[in-house]
Amino acid sequence: KGQKKAEILNEKLNLYFKEFVVCKECKKPDTEIRKVEHFEQIKCKACGAKYTIRKL
Template sequence: MARKSEKSEFEEYEELLDQAYEQLPDTIFEAKRFKVPKGYSVIQGNRTIIKNFGDVSSTLNRDPQHILKYLLRELGTSGNVEGNRAIMQGKFTHYVINDRIKEYVDNFVMCHECNRPDTIIIREDRIDMLKCSACGARAPLKSL
């Protein structure tokens, strides 16, 4: 004859569920809205300068060189980072620049599973992966 356990299966399930919730990071429960940062740019001669490029990269929690590499590839130009600003060869409106920053956020910042910006880029076996701190998902990234 089988003995009945002291706890029902439902109670054991509830305890395991509570343990799982305790292990989740606090950021997953925050309900703050993420806004894509806007790049403030000016055109000087034949160059475009993004004045707040350092602020954009720190808001996105990404290396400024990674963001710049993406922008330069997408815009088909050359450029560099000087302090808090990015300087690119060519004339680009702020609409074009902000559109490319939004594309960067969609491809390299937002989690593809939970749609949160709490991600980091890690390298595994020569492949860049997007790892979400909120849900734990991993997704391979296109190389730049």
């Protein structure tokens, strides 16, 4: 039972990391989340890519 909970937590953390931490363009974890007008945006400090994200 504890193993299953650990697997679920690990899966959720991996999804968060892919969605909100790693840049979709250069794949580096050098991003920041910024509020721009009425939405959130991820900006990569490494390559400069910008894209909007869903609400946290």
